[in-house]
Amino acid sequence: MSEAVAVIHDNRLRAIRRRHPWVFSGAIMRLDGDPAPGDLVTVTDGTGEFLARGYWNPHSDIRIRLVTWREDESLDEAFWRDRLSRAIAGRHVENRIHELGTANAYRLVNAESDGIPGLVVDRYGDWLVVQALTLGIAERKDMLADLLVELLSPAGIYERSDVDVRQKEGLAPETGVLRGEAPPELIEIDENGRRFLVDVRQGHKTGFYLDQRENRAIIGDWFRSDERASQRTVLNAFAYTGGFAVYALGSLVKRVINVDSSAEALALARRNVALNGYRTDDDDFVEGDVFQVLRYYRDAGQQFDMIILDPPKFAQSPRQVENAARGYKDINLMAFRLLRPGGLLATFSCSGAVTADLFQKIVFSAVLDAGREAQIIRWLAQAPDHPVALTFPEGGYLKGLLCRVW
Numbered sequence: 029m030s031e032a033v034a035v036i037h038d039n040r041l042r043a044i045r046r047r048h049p050w051v052f053s054g055a056i057m058r059l060d061g062d063p064a065p066g067d068l069v070t071v072t073d074g075t076g077e078f079l080a081r082g083y084w085n086p087h088s089d090i091r092i093r094l095v096t097w098r099e100d101e102s103l104d105e106a107f108w109r110d111r112l113s114r115a116i117a118g119r120h121v122e123n124r125i126h127e128l129g130t131a132n133a134y135r136l137v138n139a140e141s142d143g144i145p146g147l148v149v150d151r152y153g154d155w156l157v158v159q160a161l162t163l164g165i166a167e168r169k170d171m172l173a174d175l176l177v178e179l180l181s182p183a184g185i186y187e188r189s190d191v192d193v194r195q196k197e198g199l200a201p202e203t204g205v206l207r208g209e210a211p212p213e214l215i216e217i218d219e220n221g222r223r224f225l226v227d228v229r230q231g232h233k234t235g236f237y238l239d240q241r242e243n244r245a246i247i248g249d250w251f252r253s254d255e256r257a258s259q260r261t262v263l264n265a266f267a268y269t270g271g272f273a274v275y276a277l278g279s280l281v282k283r284v285i286n287v288d289s290s291a292e293a294l295a296l297a298r299r300n301v302a303l304n305g306y307r308t309d310d311d312d313f314v315e316g317d318v319f320q321v322l323r324y325y326r327d328a329g330q331q332f333d334m335i336i337l338d339p340p341k342f343a344q345s346p347r348q349v350e351n352a353a354r355g356y357k358d359i360n361l362m363a364f365r366l367l368r369p370g371g372l373l374a375t376f377s378c379s380g381a382v383t384a385d386l387f388q389k390i391v392f393s394a395v396l397d398a399g400r401e402a403q404i405i406r407w408l409a410q411a412p413d414h415p416v417a418l419t420f421p422e423g424g425y426l427k428g429l430l431c432r433v434w
């Protein structure tokens with residue numbers, strides 16, 4: 029049985045030659061053969077010249093996810109073992125991530141950017157949590173799980189394929205134990221010496237915002253050498269399970285107020301603060317809508333020395349960018365107004381469709397309207413265990429600015 033061949037329109041060859049891993053339906057001129065969903069197909073130009081190979085999904089607009097541009101490479105188990113090994117080797121020295129910190133929770137495989145479109149593997153202590161985001165990966169899930177056991181000997185592998193993007197691939201959500209033992213209800217992880225409880229079954233993403241690890245260290249530790257740390261009040265907006273709060277409390281600031289709309293997230297934030305030995309006052313855990321809570325603080329005349337804004341993805345697609353921009357501008361404008369002179373705003377966007385350039389412009393227009401002055405002290409991005417392949421700039425989604433406000 030020979031592999032089906034997808035022939036590409038002449039004017040769509042460039043992206044494939046430049047090794048972009050996505051082939052959209054409109055790029056395909058002709059399909060020779062009858063591939064089953066998830067099967068490998070060969071991609072050629074109109075003259076039959078080999079370009080690449082990847083997995084086929086007739087249900088998705090991204091019709092083919094390319095995995096190799098080498099004709100002599102056979103996509104057998106050894107191939108996948110090699111791809112996984114390379115991704116893993118890029119993360120370890122054991123428990124050190126690129127020498128930038130220590131943690132036993134980090135991303136091991138970052139999908140397209142690690143040459144395995146649609147596969148995410150995160151490590152949480154002795155467990156692995158995987159997401160199969162594409163049909164091609166869903167079909168190869170068992171083989172990949174066996175390889176992960178062989179390469180990493182985890183206590184267990186848990187699947188969290190309950191993400192919306194699966195719908196676009198024609199896939200239903202799937203969760204559960206794939207290999208080994210079921211994870212405990214909460215896994216305790218260590219991140220730069222801080223401890224966190226992670227709910228890998230119900231938590232966001234695979235349980236924790238691993239992509240913010242470095243930024244938690246940079247921002248949370250900001251007041252560490254500040255002699256006036258004990259007078260500083262930090263507002264941790266969109267707090268989730270208290271990641272930034274635990275770091276900031278380690279700098280011995282006076283107070284960190286956590287705001288989140290999710291009661292479950294806040295309950296876990298509280299446990300994480302306690303787990304690290306800090307006080308948990310009721311007033312420091314505020315269940316509410318950040319958009320409203322910021323206005324409440326404005327009306328109450330409350331001021332802060334640092335505000336962290338780490339909202340969820342406001343733009344799910346390029347079409348939503350304009351609305352998202354309004355949302356980002358609103359919270360940033362409010363935050364600028366609430367900061368004492370010399371205070372710090374750490375502001376993020378994890379919307380891939382909002383570029384770093386656009387985000388900076390939004391923050392700029394917010395500071396103008398707030399009537400304040402601000403300087404960028406640092407440009408922030410996702411942690412290095414979430415690498416971005418140069419051929420796949422879409423892989424870079426998290427951007428942030430640390431600003432000093434006057």
Ligand code: SAH
Nearest residue numbers: 237240266268271288289290317318338340
């Ligand atoms: N900074 C966190 C991650 C934040 S994720 C960390 O480092 O772990 C975004 C959080 O925003 C989620 O916990 C979600 O519950 C919360 N959220 C979403 N919309 C919100 C809103 N309008 N008001 C308050 N919280 C909101």
